[in-house]
Amino acid sequence: MFKSFFFDMDGVLVDSMPNHALAWAETLVRYGIRFEPRDCYINEGRTSRDVIRMLAKEQGLYFTDDEIEDIYQEKTTAYRQHGGGKPMLNVDKVLNLIHQQGAQVWVVTGGGQPDLYDQLEVSFPGIFRPDRMVTALQVPIGKPRPEPYLKAWEGCGCAKADCCVIENAPLGIQAGKAAGLFTIGVNTGVLRREDLLSAGADIVFDNMQQLYDWLNHEI
Numbered sequence: 070m071f072k073s074f075f076f077d078m079d080g081v082l083v084d085s086m087p088n089h090a091l092a093w094a095e096t097l098v099r100y101g102i103r104f105e106p107r108d109c110y111i112n113e114g115r116t117s118r119d120v121i122r123m124l125a126k127e128q129g130l131y132f133t134d135d136e137i138e139d140i141y142q143e144k145t146t147a148y149r150q151h152g153g154g155k156p157m158l159n160v161d162k163v164l165n166l167i168h169q170q171g172a173q174v175w176v177v178t179g180g181g182q183p184d185l186y187d188q189l190e191v192s193f194p195g196i197f198r199p200d201r202m203v204t205a206l207q208v209p210i211g212k213p214r215p216e217p218y219l220k221a222w223e224g225c226g227c228a229k230a231d232c233c234v235i236e237n238a239p240l241g242i243q244a245g246k247a248a249g250l251f252t253i254g255v256n257t258g259v260l261r262r263e264d265l266l267s268a269g270a271d272i273v274f275d276n277m278q279q280l281y282d283w284l285n286h287e288i
Contacts, residue, residue, distance in 0.1 A: 070170060070172065070287060071172060071231055071232060071233040071251070072172050072173065072225075072227045072231040072232070073172060073173040073175065073221075073222075073225040073227045073231060073232045073233070074167050074172055074173065074174055074175065074232075074233050074234075074235060075175045075176075075177045075203075075218055075221045075222075075232065075233070075234045075235065075245070075250070076164075076174065076175065076176050076177065076235045077114065077176075077177060077178060077234075077235060077236045077237060077238070077241050078176055078177075078178035078180055078185075079113060079154065079178070079180065079237075080110070080113060080157075080237035080238060080257050080258055081157060081160070081235055081236065081237050081255060081257070082156065082157060082160055082176065082189070082192075082193070083153075083154035083155065083156060083157060083192070084154050084155050084156070084157045084158065084257070085148075085153060085154025085155075086109060086110060086113065086154075086237075086257075086258050088148055088151040088152060088153060088154060089109050089113075089148055089154075090106040090108075090109035090110075091147075091151055092144050092145075092147035092148035092150075092151055093108070093109055093120075093144055094106070095147050096140060096143045096144040096147050097121075097124070097140070097144075099143075100130075100132070100140060101128075101130060102121075102124050102125060102128060102130065103124075103128060104124065106259065107259060107260075108124070110238060110258045110259055110260050111238070111239065111240075111260075112240065113179075113237070113238035113240065113241070114179050114211065114212035114213065114236075114238050114240035114241040114244065115179055115211045115212060115213075115240060116179045116181065116205045116209065116211040117141045117144065117145075117179070117180070117181075117205075118137050118138070118141055118205075119211055121137050121140050121141065122137060145182075155192075156192045156193070157257060157277055158276070158277060158278075159276065159277035159278045159281060160277045161193065162277070162278075162281045163277055163280055163281045163284065164193055164196050165196075166281060166284055166285060167284070168195075168196055173201060173225050173227070174196055174197060174201065175197075175201045175202065175203065175221045175224075175225065176189065176197060176201070176202050176203070176204075177202075177203045177217045177218055177220075177221050177234075178203070178204050178205075178217075179204075179205055179211040179212060179217070180204055180205060181204050181205035181206045182204075183206070185202065185204060186199050186202060200224070201221075201224070201225075203217050203218075203220045203221045203224075207220065208220050212240045212241050212243070212244035213239075213240040213241075213243035213244045213247065214244060214247070215244050215245075215247035215248035215249075217244060218234060218244055218245050218247075218248035218250055219248045222248060222250065229248075229249050229250055230251075232250050232251070233250065233251050233252075233253060234248075234250050234251065234252040234253065235253050235255060235280070236252060236253070236254055236255070236265075236270070237254065237255050237256065237257050237258060237265075238258075238260070238265075239260070239264055239265060239267075239268035240268075242254055242265055242268040242269055242270045243268050243269060245269075246268075246269040246270075251271050252269065252270055252271055253270065253271065253272050253273070253274065253280065254266070254268070254270035254272070254273040254274070255273070255274050255275075255276065255277060255279075255280055256273060256274070256275055256276075257276065257277075262275070
């Protein structure tokens with residue numbers, strides 16, 4: 070049994086990716102940036118500001134830092150207007166199983182919402198702690214770079230062999246593996262299993278129930 074689990078947020082803890090994709094498309098079109106729903110899943114894990122910079126550069130556009138911040142804030146507002154996200158089906162079972170065994174539970178996300186802990190506490194009371202969170206506010210260098218997961222690993226005080234990353238997106242999986250950690254892919258979106266396996270996932274599940282069954286057997 071692992072001693073520390075590092076969970077990605079969107080698409081893992083929270084079923085939020087469809088509304089993120091919608092909010093991105095609605096916001097970016099106003100700035101002349103093309104965006105397809107698959108772009109949301111492929112780039113999930115990057116900080117939102119990096120996504121804007123990357124897409125703009127690819128399409129020959131340029132925005133100042135202030136303009137990028139305005140775009141990010143508009144997208145965040147649109148996401149909330151669409152209802153945000155709800156807990157991923159059966160992820161509560163996974164979290165409770167891990168928590169009951171005394172393992173650490175962390176969230177490692179490219180998001181930077183100041184009220185993120187409050188959101189987690191509403192959905193998963195008693196599971197997360199403010200000092201077991203790594204967000205864009207603490208680590209501006211996002212996935213696929215390993216820094217977010219390395220910071221979580223350093224904070225947990227466990228050996229790397231005792232840590233496990235739970236991800237839904239290729240960039241997050243690449244970050245987990247680059248940090249030298251066992252990384253599980255849970256394919257909760259529109260990608261193919263092969264997308265997660267080719268990114269380096271040690272094992273891939275199709276949903277949280279499969280992950281729960283595997284963990285329950287391992288424990």
